[in-house]
Structures are given as structure tokens and as C-alpha cells.
Amino acid sequence: MHQHGIGVWVAKRRLKSPDRVALVHGDGATMTYGQFADAADRVSAVLRQRGVGKGDAVAYLGENSPEFLQVMFGAAQVGAVFVPVNTRLAAPEIGYVLADCDARVLIHDPEFATPVAAALPAARPPYVIVTAEGTTDLPGLARLARAVDAGSTGRTDTGPGDPAAIVYTSGTTGRAKGAVLTHGNLTWVALNCVVDYDVVSTDVALMISPLFHVASLGMGALPVILKGATMVLEKGFEPGRALAQIARHGVTMLSGVPTTYQLMADHPAWASTDLSTLAKLTCGGSAVPARILHAYETRGLSFSQGYGMTEASPGVTALPPPMTRAKQGSVGLPHFFTDVRITDPTGAVLPAGVVGEIEVAGPNVFPGYHGRPEATAEAFTADGWFRSGDLGHLDADGYLHVTGRLKDMIISGGENIYPAELELLLGEIDGVLSAAVIGVPDERWGEVPWAIVTVREGASVDTDTVRAYLDGRIARYKLPKNVVIVDELPRTASGKVRKADLRARFGG
Numbered sequence: 001m002h003q004h005g006i007g008v009w010v011a012k013r014r015l016k017s018p019d020r021v022a023l024v025h026g027d028g029a030t031m032t033y034g035q036f037a038d039a040a041d042r043v044s045a046v047l048r049q050r051g052v053g054k055g056d057a058v059a060y061l062g063e064n065s066p067e068f069l070q071v072m073f074g075a076a077q078v079g080a081v082f083v084p085v086n087t088r089l090a091a092p093e094i095g096y097v098l099a100d101c102d103a104r105v106l107i108h109d110p111e112f113a114t115p116v117a118a119a120l121p122a123a124r125p126p127y128v129i130v131t132a133e134g135t136t137d138l139p140g141l142a143r144l145a146r147a148v149d150a151g152s153t154g155r156t157d158t159g160p161g162d163p164a165a166i167v168y169t170s171g172t173t174g175r176a177k178g179a180v181l182t183h184g185n186l187t188w189v190a191l192n193c194v195v196d197y198d199v200v201s202t203d204v205a206l207m208i209s210p211l212f213h214v215a216s217l218g219m220g221a222l223p224v225i226l227k228g229a230t231m232v233l234e235k236g237f238e239p240g241r242a243l244a245q246i247a248r249h250g251v252t253m254l255s256g257v258p259t260t261y262q263l264m265a266d267h268p269a270w271a272s273t274d275l276s277t278l279a280k281l282t283c284g285g286s287a288v289p290a291r292i293l294h295a296y297e298t299r300g301l302s303f304s305q306g307y308g309m310t311e312a313s314p315g316v317t318a319l320p321p322p323m324t325r326a327k328q329g330s331v332g333l334p335h336f337f338t339d340v341r342i343t344d345p346t347g348a349v350l351p352a353g354v355v356g357e358i359e360v361a362g363p364n365v366f367p368g369y370h371g372r373p374e375a376t377a378e379a380f381t382a383d384g385w386f387r388s389g390d391l392g393h394l395d396a397d398g399y400l401h402v403t404g405r406l407k408d409m410i411i412s413g414g415e416n417i418y419p420a421e422l423e424l425l426l427g428e429i430d431g432v433l434s435a436a437v438i439g440v441p442d443e444r445w446g447e448v449p450w451a452i453v454t455v456r457e458g459a460s461v462d463t464d465t466v467r468a469y470l471d472g473r474i475a476r477y478k479l480p481k482n483v484v485i486v487d488e489l490p491r492t493a494s495g496k497v498r499k500a501d502l503r504a505r506f507g508g
Helices: 006-016 033-049 066-077 091-101 110-119 138-144 183-197 214-227 239-249 258-266 290-297 373-379 419-426 463-470 499-506
Strands: 021-025 029-032 057-061 081-085 103-108 127-130 163-168 178-182 204-207 230-233 253-256 280-283 303-308 315-319 339-343 356-361 386-394 400-405 410-412 415-417 432-442 446-455 482-485
Touching: 006 033, 006 066, 006 183, 006 214, 021 033, 021 066, 029 033, 033 066, 033 138, 057 066, 057 091, 066 081, 066 214, 081 091, 091 103, 091 110, 091 163, 091 178, 103 110, 110 127, 127 138, 163 183, 163 214, 178 183, 178 214, 183 214, 183 315, 204 214, 204 239, 214 230, 214 253, 214 315, 230 239, 239 258, 253 258, 258 280, 258 290, 258 432, 339 386, 373 386, 400 419, 410 432, 410 446, 415 419, 419 432, 419 446, 419 463, 432 499, 446 499, 463 482
Parallel strands: 021 230, 057 081, 057 103, 081 163, 103 127, 204 230, 204 253, 253 280, 280 303, 446 482
Antiparallel strands: 021 029, 163 178, 303 315, 339 356, 356 386, 386 400, 410 415, 432 446
């Protein structure tokens, strides 16, 4: 029996650091690595009693909690495939995911009973288990299940190439596809984080982003567990509570999106909160605007920014804090065990400074989409590189600059306009909280850029002020022809703007 997958991680942590705190949750309850591993053993016993075996899908619908991670590792121990379900999905979308992955078991938090009931006609797993006390609840079943000793045959033979999870893409380009992530993929992305973010066993990571999102799972939870560090699990994000948790637990690591960090900096408790333990801030989803950089720099803090996608588990590049200002607008260098190249439509590799499609290779890159052989074939080049669908260029120092999605590129009067370039500049305008640029049909130019922005209460922002600020900073053909102020931008769970929604709303 050989277990070379993530299923052995918590058992090995039980041997190496049984008394170290693994998880902090709720109002301060703690769970050691020994307790964590025991709980994962009990979950694996529950699954085996229901006939779950190698390759079977175990879906989980719930917020950040110890149960989320116990189910993930319990499923891995029996060779099952963990399927985290986005809690923000509507019932038909939940049904689609359950049907697409052919889930044998669905485990969910009780607050999702209504959408689950509505979703089940579309896909009915043989077993549905609730995470709280009830008639078919996980704690009760686990108490009755025989706990499996670490050295027993309760673990299924798995290797790096076996599927560990199916994570559904955020659907910004159409209906979600299930990206199959192997045990090797998840191991290598965790190693990339350990190397490039200097994760150590004494770290305390505040998990404010949902674990069903691959960034929180692959680049947050997994490297922390690999190193035997501590996670503080939050069911949701509230800026005041996040600040309080940082001070209370001596948080050293925090990950989020620009909006997350802006809301914290804008909170009344920002100036008085003790942030002295914070050492590692990572930000994804989009580039960090200069005003947010400044707010954190005044507190002695700087960011590691990055770029990635579900198919890369998800980390591709990281911009180290010392280069945040020198390489502002860049998403950094490829992770230690990951490679990036830029190609033209013929597949030829482009030199530094030339925009083309970003392609990625490495052991963290997935093998393909679940049940989608054609989509998988289209996603890879003949020599095995993943075609991201994103546009960008590498500068002379090897740093990656993302200019947008291939489908988001605006062609106006024959000139290419990359939304990411404008969005970064828009974020510097006083009063602008967030911005998205889309192409809108135009009889004369084919397409023209529109800026859709959210603004701070009381700020004065309109088309004239935006164009005046940008004029001289970018070519005039790139200037937005219209600026629309909205209450909020439609986003995926990972914080990416749903530009298809904006195009549908504003005529793009």
C-alpha cells in the first residue's frame, strides 16, 4: 500500500506535531493537528461505510470550517475526489455541478438545505449528509464510525497523478467546467508557496476568503498544513472582525483581493489596530491600486501580488514585496516550479515586451477538464503548455505583465486596447474604488472603451474628470468614451469581474 497523495498529510502532521494548533474557528475554539487527523480518519470511515472508493466524487457545500478540511482529507484518504461547491451558486448551478461530477456523496452545512433541496431533482447523490446535528449529520455518523488508525489499511493507494479534487472554474467565459487537480498538482502548488512566500511552521494565517475557491485552498490552506502552521478560519469577511482577529491571534499571513484590503484600510479601527505581527500579505484577482499600496505602506506593510488560474492550482507568478513599487503593474516572476511563455497566434514564442497569449507549464498545471476531452485538447498546445486565454508580456527582467483576456481585448479603429492597462490607471483616481473596462460597439471605430466604476461616497467622478486624468498618461485612442458609475461590479467568488455581465448590461 502506497499513499503518496495529500491524504497522508494530516496523519504525518499527527506524528510530527500532534499538539500544535492546526485550526482556530468560531469564537476561538482550537483543534490540534492530532485532533484534526483523528477527525479526518473518522470522516474517511464514514465515507467507506457508504461505499466511497477511489475516483468517487465527494461534494462539499459549506463555509470555511474544520469540517470542510476534514472532509477534504478524509476523502483523499480513501482515494475519493473532493469537489468544493461555491456557496454563492443558485440551486440550478449546484445541481449542475453535482450532476457533472456525478457526486456519490454531498456533505453540506444546514443553512444550505433549501438550495440543496431545490438542486437535488437535477442530481441526486446516493448520500446527503449535513455537517451539523440532525438525523443524518456528520458528527453523529463520525461518532458511530470506526476511527481508522494511521497505520491501517484504511487508506487507498494513490499517487501524484491521481485526481484529488475537481474545482469548477468561475464561469467568466461561459458555463463552468470542472478542472481536475491531481495530488501532484496540489502538492507542487503548496511547495511553490512555501518557497516563494516563505511559509514557516510558526505562521498564523487568517483565512477570510472562501476555501471553495482554489486560491484559498491551494495557496492558503495546503501550504499552511504542509508546514504545520496555524489557520484562523473565518466563515466570511467583515473588515472590522478581520482586523480584530489579526490583533487577537497574532496573524502573520493574510490573503485577499484589492477590495478586501481597501475595506480594511477604510474601517474606523484601521489606525488603532495592532498589525505588528503581519508579515506576509498576498493579493490576487487584479493589480493593487497605488492608493491601497500607500495605505499599507504607511503601516509598514507591503504586498506579494500574483497571477494564476484554477487550471494551475492556481499559482502562476508572484511579485515579491521588495519589487512592488519598482515593478508596479507587474504580477511578478513565475513560481519556482512553474514556467511561463508568451506566444503569438501561430504558437511562436515572442520576445520580451511583445504582447501575446500567456502559456503556462509545470507540475501544478492540471491534466484536463472533467468529462470534456475536446475542451482539454483545445486548452493545451501540441508541446503541452496550457493556453491561459490571457494576454500579457514579459519584460526584460522576466516579470509578467497581464494586459487582459483575449476575448476582452478591445480593437478600436484597428488599434488594440488592453483593459488591464486602463483599469490600473483608473484605480489611481481619487474617489474610484474599483473599475472595469469593456468594449462597446461603435459605428465609426468598431469598438470603443467604456469604464464601469464604483466610487467612494461623496466623491465627484464623471467622464470628463476621468478623461482629464488619463489624458497624457495613455494614448488618446485608449481614453474611455464613457464612464458609468455603478453601486458594485459583478464578481465571481474569486473576485474577478464578470465582464460578460457588464457587456450584456451596457451593450458590449
